[in-house]
Amino acid sequence: KKMYQGNTEDPCDVDDFNPDMYLDKLLKECSLTELMDREHEMYKQIQALDSEMQTLVYENYNKFISATDTIRKMKKDLKKMEEEMDGLATNMASISQFSGQISGTLQGRREHMARLSGTHTLLKKLQLLFQLPPRLKACMERQAYGQAVKYYTRAEAILHQYHDMPSFHGIHHDCNLIVTQLKERLKEQLNSPGVTPRELAHLVQLLFELQEPTEALCADYLLNAGKSLEADLEVLQQVTLQEDILQFMDLACNRFVRGLCNVTEAYLNLFVNQLPVVESWVVRHKLESFVETLMRRYLAVVAQRLAAEKCCSDNSILVKALDRFCQRLEGVAGGAYVEPALHIAREAVRGRCSHALQALCQFFSQHLTDVRQDVALRKDNLAQLHAGLRSAVLEQVGQVLAGLQAFVQADVSFAQEDCFREPFCLDVRERVVVAFVRHINQSALEFCGQPSGLLLLLLSRLSLDMKTSMVNQMLEMVDEHFPIAITPASTLVEDSGQVAQTLLDDFVRAQGLIISQMLRKSVETRDWLHTLEPRTVRAVMKRVVEDVTVVDMAVGQLYEEGTRKQRSSDSSRRTYPYSASGRAARGGRWASVDHSLLSNIQKLFLEKIDIFTTVDFSRVSVMTGIIKIGLKTYLECIRLKTFSRFGLQQVQVDTHYLQLYLWRFVSDENLVHVLLDEIMGSAIHRCLDPVLMEPSVVEVICERG
Known part of the structure; x- marks a missing residue:
């Protein structure tokens, strides 16, 4: 189932x-x-x-x-x-019997026929010997040198065998004269300037068959073949830059390299492969020397042409040319010149890296010039200019790296070699991107100490962005396609951070000095002993507040607010140190002594104010640094002047006006109060009649101002 x-x-x-x-x-x-x-x-x-x-x-x-x-x-x-099958076997036996009988019968005749055939062959050879001189002369007249060599080589052995016989002595002599003349004709053609490589190989083959010395033939062949190849090199040297590198490389490969390969192949077939090992080593050495001499010149010509290729806008053309150059040399001398070709390719690509860096630097300089003009003309706010500069730098770096990626594509044969790929990736990172980052830092530092204004502030923010993100972004773009590194990102980040700090500190000093210049001139150019009773705030104080406000707005566009200390409720109400006002109002000689003593005692309990210190990357820190420099300069100028009563009161009005507005810009309002108190204390100390105005009057004047 x-x-x-x-x-x-x-x-x-x-x-x-x-x-x-x-x-x-x-x-x-x-x-x-x-x-x-x-x-x-x-x-x-x-x-x-x-x-x-x-x-x-x-x-x-x-x-x-x-x-x-x-x-x-x-x-x-x-x-x-x-x-x-039985019948077939019987028939085969009969056939074998008859065949044996026939062979026995014809044995004598076969030997006789063999002797006749040998005699006939000998007679034909002898006839050929007698006809050889006329045939050779006829071939010489018709310039059929190949046929003449064929006739002679076919009869040479017999002629040499019978040359001692009197009847053949004349034939041997005539043939030798004709062959000597034939060799001369062949050598003349061999040395003629218009001979082609194929004709050259044919002539050498004929001379070789005529038993010419091998070394002499090798030398003549290489000498005449070298003339054509040297002419090709001369043509390559005369190629102008109007033809692109790909056309130049096609011409070089199709003429010189192909011609050299043909000459080498013909030489091997004519000499090396037909000689014993001992003799072939000598002629092979001649070929190697010949190839080395020409290849050295060829590589120099190509390297010179590639060195001049600085303005190639399309890297893909250069990649194709270099790939063709390296691939074609794989068939020359067993690939012995591939490594020198890769070295030339590395140098050419290194030139492209230098050109890429130069293009990046020119782009940054031009863009920075445009930004500088926009800052001077105040076309756009600083935030927009900073964003545009940042994005332009990253975009340009990306475009340059995209262009250099053509040299490491998978279909490019020479790019897969480690001796090329690793140095190239290293050049892209170190000689292009890292060098460009350092160029940005160096270019930014060049503006220090110059009247660059807000450009220093903008560059400091750009350098800070380089530290926080841009350096890492650029290196990530490099590592994606060129994964090799020497300079760590931390080094570049640290350098950019130091540059940002230097630029910001220089900006603070520059802006502080601008404020200081205005305050110093306002103090030095005024006659404080004969001044009138104050009725308003001096214009320079208003200008100082206006300039500080403008700078504060600019800094606020690029930096965060920062940290402030807690403010008191009466920050804008203080007018001057109250202890000083009481003593100044009483007047008298002891007032100045008492005030000086009290001022010195107060300084013992106050924190020291550092004027030229490193600022933080924040709005209030920058403004604090600027205001400290300005007020410190104002204080030093006050200490050098002598004041009348009205002069002191004018300083009182000015300092109160500054206190009304400047405290809001700094991180610690007590800093402004301390500096303004020192200014008032110095003014009181330098006053001949230290009597202050009533606070209410000061407030009215400042509000009116």
Whole structure:
């Protein structure tokens, strides 16, 4: 059942089936009805198997009969074939017998015919010898030098064999004269200027067959082949820069390199491959010296042309030219000049890196000039100028790196060599990007000490961005396609941070000196002993506040606010030190002494104010530094002057006006209060009649001003 119905998972189909145990199990576990059903089912299965077996027999009956007939026919045919093979063997034996009889009969005649054939061949050779001089002369007249060499080489052995015989002595002499003349003709053609490399190889082959000395032939062949190749080099040197580098390289590969390969191949076939090992070493050495001399000149010409290729706008053209240059030299001298070619390619690409750096530096200088003009003309606010400069620098670096990626593409064969790829990636990082970062820092530092105004502030913010993000962004762009590094990012970040700090400190000093100049001139040019009673704030104080406000707005566009100390509720109400005002109002000689003593005692409990200190990258820190410089200068100028009562009161009005506005710009308002108190204290100390105005009057004057 399993054979006809497939792999049925029925326990009855297993090989170890025990029918008795199976029946006992059914009788014990099944009811009578179930037993009847099981019997009926098995009866149907038996009938189905019966039917299938009958069908199988009927279907294959004809095949069995046909197979029986075929076997019977094969037995009959084999018997007939055996009879035919026996007849064939008998016939072959008869043929062998007749063949032996014929060979024995013709043995004598065969030897006689062989002797006649040898005699005939000898006569033909002798006839050829007699006809050789006229044939050689005819070939010489027709300039069929190849045919003449063929005739002579075919008869040379026989001529040499019989040259001692008197009848052949004249023939030998005539042939030698003609062959000598033939050699001279061939050498003349060999040295002619218009001979092609193919003709040159043919002439050398003819002379070689005429038994010319090998070394002399090698020298003549290389000498004449070198003339053509040197002419190709002269043509390459005369190619102007109007033709792009790809056209130049096509000309070089298709003319010189191909010609050199053809000359080398012909030389090997003519000399090296046809000589013993000892002799071939000598002629091979001649070839190596010849190739080395020409290749040295060729590489120098290519290197010179590549060095002049500084303005190639499309790097893909240079990549194709260099790839063609390196690939073509793989077939010269077994690839011995691939490494020098890669060295030339490295130098050429290094020139492209230098050109890329130069382009970046020119771009930055031009863009910086435009920004400087915009800052001077105040066309845009500093935030917009800074954002534009930042994005322009990053975009330009990305474009330059995208152009240099052409040299490391997967389909560029020479770019896959480690001796090229690693130095190139290093050049891109160090000689382009790192050098450009340092150029930006150096260019920014050049503005220190110059009247650059807000440009210093803008450059300090750019350098700070270089420190926080731009350096890492540029190096990430490099590492994506040129993964090799020497200078760590931390070094560049630190350098940019130092540049940013230097620029910001210089900006603070420059702006502080501008404020100082105005205050110093206002003090030095005024006659404080004969001044009138103050009615208003001096114009210079208003100008100082205006300039400080403008600078504060500019700094606020680029830097965050920063941290301020908690302000008091009466920051804008103080007018002067109250202890000094009481004593000044009383007047008298002891007042100045008492004030001087009190001022010195107060200084003992005040923190020292550093004027020229490093500022933080924040708005309030920058403004604090500027205001400290200005007020310190104002203080030193006050200490050098002598004041009348009205002069002192004018200083009182001016300092109160400054206090009303300057405290809001600094990180600690007490700093302004301390400096202004020192200014007032110095003015009181230098006053001949130290009487101060009432605070209410001072406030009215300042509010009116």
